Amino acid sequence: MKHHDVIVLGCGGLGSGALYWLARAGADVLGLEQFSHGHELGSSHDHSRIIRLSYDGVAYARLAPYSYACWSELEAESGIKLVHKTGGIDFGPAESNEELQAVVDTMKTVGIPFEEWTPAEAMGHFPQFTLPDNVRVIFQAETGFVNARQGTQTHALLAQARGANLLEGAKVTAIIPKATGVDVKTNLGDFSCGKLILTVGPWLKVAMQLLGKILPITVTREQVTYFKSPTIRDFAPDRFPVWIWYGNREHSFYGFPVYGEVAVKAAEDLGGQVSDPDKRSFDKDERSDKTLRNFLGDFIPGILGPELYTKTCLYDMALDRNFILDSLPDEPNILLADGAGHGFKFASLIGRIMAELALEGQTPHDISEFRFDRPALTDPNFKASFTIQDRILNEWFN
Ligand SMILES: Cc1cc2nc3c(=O)[nH]c(=O)nc-3n(C[C@H](O)[C@H](O)[C@H](O)COP(=O)(O)OP(=O)(O)OC[C@H]3O[C@@H](n4cnc5c(N)ncnc54)[C@H](O)[C@@H]3O)c2cc1C
Numbered sequence: 232m233k234h235h236d237v238i239v240l241g242c243g244g245l246g247s248g249a250l251y252w253l254a255r256a257g258a259d260v261l262g263l264e265q266f267s268h269g270h271e272l273g274s275s276h277d278h279s280r281i282i283r284l285s286y287d288g289v290a291y292a293r294l295a296p297y298s299y300a301c302w303s304e305l306e307a308e309s310g311i312k313l314v315h316k317t318g319g320i321d322f323g324p325a326e327s328n329e330e331l332q333a334v335v336d337t338m339k340t341v342g343i344p345f346e347e348w349t350p351a352e353a354m355g356h357f358p359q360f361t362l363p364d365n366v367r368v369i370f371q372a373e374t375g376f377v378n379a380r381q382g383t384q385t386h387a388l389l390a391q392a393r394g395a396n397l398l399e400g401a402k403v404t405a406i407i408p409k410a411t412g413v414d415v416k417t418n419l420g421d422f423s424c425g426k427l428i429l430t431v432g433p434w435l436k437v438a439m440q441l442l443g444k445i446l447p448i449t450v451t452r453e454q455v456t457y458f459k460s461p462t463i464r465d466f467a468p469d470r471f472p473v474w475i476w477y478g479n480r481e482h483s484f485y486g487f488p489v490y491g492e493v494a495v496k497a498a499e500d501l502g503g504q505v506s507d508p509d510k511r512s513f514d515k516d517e518r519s520d521k522t523l524r525n526f527l528g529d530f531i532p533g534i535l536g537p538e539l540y541t542k543t544c545l546y547d548m549a550l551d552r553n554f555i556l557d558s559l560p561d562e563p564n565i566l567l568a569d570g571a572g573h574g575f576k577f578a579s580l581i582g583r584i585m586a587e588l589a590l591e592g593q594t595p596h597d598i599s600e601f602r603f604d605r606p607a608l609t610d611p612n613f614k615a616s617f618t619i620q621d622r623i624l625n626e627w628f629n
Pocket residue numbers: 240241242243244245246263264265266272273274275276279280281282401402403404430431432433434438453454455498543544545546568569570571572573574575576577
């Protein structure tokens with residue numbers, strides 16, 4: 232059985248980040264990936280993921296600048312541009328919008344500069360939007376997007392160049408904690424390690440079952456659509472920002488300027504249905520498609536054009552939709568990172584934090600909100616902080 236300092240189980244966005252930072256720190260590291268690296272069955276494929284400082288929680292807003300810094304280091308080492316800043320519009324119904332208010336309060340607390348615009352001012356800056364008077368609009372200049380596919384590829388390639396092993400087609404079927412490390416069984420052989428990092432994304436519940444544990448994680452099938460806008464020039468990155476509509480516990484939406492395709496990408500956040508990563512469908516959700524088109528028709532009508540394609544992807548979330556960055560209770564040699572359906576922007580930083588936890592037992596970052604022993608992961612009566620289309624929120628307790 233070959234021994235490694237660290238094994239990274241699951242090499243999507245977060246696992247590839249961990250592989251890179253571990254290899255960079257000089258660790259003997261093995262990455263195990265059940266499919267081919269860069270596959271489209273999980274969460275980290277497609278061209279773009281939003282990156283921003285404008286978060287609705289202080290824990291994230293304090294980490295966010297380090298996230299940009301980690302991507303910068305990767306860009307410097309690879310020569311590949313991964314982060315594209317366009318500025319970002321956060322907007323939503325003005326009245327009693329707790330989500331948008333939380334974004335504003337957080338930026339004030341952390342000292343992140345932003346501008347608050349009237350709808351008329353916003354349309355002056357970006358005439359692509361049609362905004363009624365009862366909408367609140369925030370602009371933050373650092374918002375942009377990360378190239379998800381290339382970010383994941385770059386992490387893995389540079390990790391391998393520094394000596395990391397990445398075994399594709401290696402499905403982990405057993406995890407056996409030992410006093411001084413962990414043994415792992417796969418269809419391609421067995422391995423042992425001092426520390427195991429779980430970055431299995433939507434397969435988190437499945438991986439925990441290998442350890443005889445049940446974790447309240449919801450997986451949903453989400454989708455993004457690329458629209459062939461007839462006025463595509465208006466939506467190029469030099470003219471159009473990243474945007475997020477905060478529906479205040481109603482439907483929320485987000486979108487990007489033109490990137491990766493000759494089309495404009497937009498999506499409903501949490502518009503999908505509860506899903507199983509191994510039995511999922513890849514079909515378009517017609518209800519979410521209609522909801523998105525209605526929203527775009529009202530607020531950003533120029534995007535609407537023939538569909539280039541709709542692509543599905545999976546969210547995996549604790550009930551509070553917060554990350555998990557911690558070791559498992561009673562298993563100090565097994566670490567876990569979960570991005571909660573909004574983690575790609577942090578993939579490099581999370582990889583670095585996991586490497587620090589695995590190799591040094593600590594990180595300089597405050598990740599206390601993302602620990603394991605919080606109510607969202609331990610209290611069977613915890614009420615989900617989010618709603619989803621079919622409103623099946625507690626199926627894991629049945
Ligand atoms: C539609 C959509 C839009 C999003 N938009 C944003 C955004 O704008 N900004 C943002 O920051 N985030 C966004 N996210 C969230 C972000 O993409 C995810 O948080 C992130 O990609 C999760 O990465 P991961 O490595 O945890 O999961 P994955 O990329 O799915 O990787 C997990 C890997 O583990 C492997 N694995 C699982 N079990 C095993 C096993 N037993 N053996 C071997 N390998 C295994 C899987 O094959 C997979 O490759 C979005 C997600 C979706 C779906």
